[in-house]
Amino acid sequence: MSSTTEDADADAGPEAEGRPSLWRNREFNLLWVSQSLSDVGTAMANLALPLLVLQLTRSPAQAGAVGTVGLLVSLACRLPAGVLADRLDRRRVMIVCDLLRLLAYGALCGAVAVGAAGITLVLGVVVVGAAANALFSTAEHAAVRALVAPAQLSTAVARNEARAYGTSLAGPPLGGLLFALGRSWPFLGNAVSHLLSLAAVVCIRTPLQRPRAVPTESGRAAGAEGVRFVLNNPFLRALLLIAAPLNMAFTGMLFAIVVSLQRAGTPSFVVGLASMIFGLGGFLGAFAAPALQRQLPLPRLLLVLCWATTGLMAVSALFATSVLAAVPLALAVFLGPTANAALFGYQAAITPDHLQGRVISVILLVATSAAALAPGLAGLLLAHLSGTTTMLVFALIVAVSACAATFSTGIRTMPDH
Template sequence: MTALWRNREFTLLWTSQSLSDLGTGVASLAFSLLVLVETGSAVRAGLVGTLSMVARLVIRLPGGVLVDRCDRRRVMVVCDSLRLAAFAVLTLAVFSGQVGLPLILVVTLIDSSAGAVFGAAEDAALRSIVPIEQVPAAVARNEARSYGTSLAGPPLGGFLFGLGHAVPFLSNAISYLVSVVAVLRIRKPLQGEREEQSQPYGAALAEGIGFVFAHPFLRALLLIAAPLNFAIGGVLFTVVVALQQNGTPPAVIGLTETIVAVGGLLGAVAAPALQSRLSVPSLVRGICWAAAVLVAGSALLISNIGAAVPLGLAVFLGPACTAALFGYQAAVTPDRLQGRVISIVMVAATSMAALAPVVGGVLLSSSSPSTAVLVFAASVVVSALTATFSTGIRGVEEIDLPGPVIPPAGVAE
């Protein structure tokens, strides 16, 4: 079997999307800085970030249907062409001094919506360009890409914004141009054969939801991914607030997210080694229980920056768990349903993560930071119990990934 890095299609896609993700990270900070420069309003700067998150969440389900219904290569090219055009217009507007908040919000909406659809298409296409037994390793490398660009993007965005307010947006436009060219150069088809007659949107979405809830493994995936995302986001928020209340300097507080991101990056690098030594059930169970202990451990150090270390260690274990779960998801889901299944799981996970700061705020207003952390740790225990007792996770041992995948009873391939 060809090594993953010798897979032309995967390397082409991974490299181009690393540049694209870096451009997105650059633009995310530059958007906030641009709004502050143009309006002087922190509220309006926050509005841009909120709009981006809401757009991604709202578009995921219809995007999953679109990805399963249309040619994925065409979807990816159209999405990044739209983003290229939007940032080209924004660059010209900033350069000419004609930029305003409405244009910034429109570009943010286009970028976030098209990015969510592109991401669904990329994830759904993965098993078309990578042998099924290499999908977990490919997912882990995509995780490394995500953590790496999230670390490098904002500092680079600040530096480029200092060179010229239009420079970060121009660089992001160029990254989308590279992405379009790279996707067009991929030789393999990015999906299997399609049915001639497409379903109405409602029926197509219902089919995807029905498949997820009929499949024991996919049900377990929902109950593992959502609480984990909720806990990590909640504890990170709690630690930041607790440090601020204790008078910790802002520069030190900023290290919290850096520690967590570095943990994720190193974990993504180590994920293939963990996967090669443990079965999927053993890996997921071990990681979930270890994460529960580590997240709870943050409560003992909540008064100082050391609280970020157990959280960083928990995030270190995350990519191996993600790669194992989503690698297996790619194996048990028919190609024609990939986009919808991925979107449904991501909506559940990201919705829980979006609620974490709100829940954290409520907990901090009525109890101590340590108690808040322990509440979030309890949600990780839910993931761990699911991984331990779920028949969907135990059943993974009965299926050999390199061979034929057996769909659950009553679900036809």
């Protein structure tokens, strides 16, 4: 193990040992529940917001702009969020974020209910919500290490993966149902979810960070320190090279499948079924993650994930105009939660507590930026190539991750446990 790992282990402190199991860990479960509620509310609002803008403006372009603004704000806030999560009390940061989201979506709910909502208010709420989501999620990721024993980190991340896939499956249908009942209801539901999340976070008693010295460097210097730590660590550099192409490929493949099915005249409910099959693969994979981790050490797991995904995406391309294309993709994403749990668990173990937020923000920025480019790339490819060829391009992109996992020194020199 490197000296960096030893420093991180020492930073964890002796009190990290002897933690209860995750199912009996009150503090971890409060944090998990709080973010589960936030995730469901955010998923409901993300579905309802473009629908609301369409009804208000009759403009698909403006409806699309709402999503783009939220994405850009989220990306812009990633690195500053990491600095704040490392400098401020993480529990207080999450409380402030929940308060901001509660007030923003409560105001939107009231405005929609009385017919006073306009595009300016919607964009303001989107900006506040996206910034608060970025900061909350960064602080929450960084806080997990303070609540569980080092040996439980991978399992804790797997639990969070299950939560993410579960809320992505449940949130949009619930948001659509509430919007059909009344345009303000999804935003009321989102506001209530943040109120409940706020209550859960308030009840957390354990400090979510180690004691720190008063920072003397500027925010820019603090952010640069996180970037340097990632770039100077062979494992974290490899993680960026693996995660970015994988995220881009999965997002692009799903987009290409949806467009190809629509081109073929597939009914809308069948198109939705493709997305559900994809999400279900990840949801089931999150539950299988602890058992798979025991069978596959991380270096071997990464090789299996990357090369299997390359082959499965190639198979998926053969069924570009059929909902069956989602099945190989679901099989590929089945291993994703296990890999994420192992990777982020190891990342948390080797990163000192005072750098957790910044390191996580760098990784998430790179991964989400790559995924954000995927729909545009897929659309450009589909404008000139067939669905099958487009999907094969994304399979080749995954091969880049496979080569990184195969030849990277940071992966090959990892402890095989």
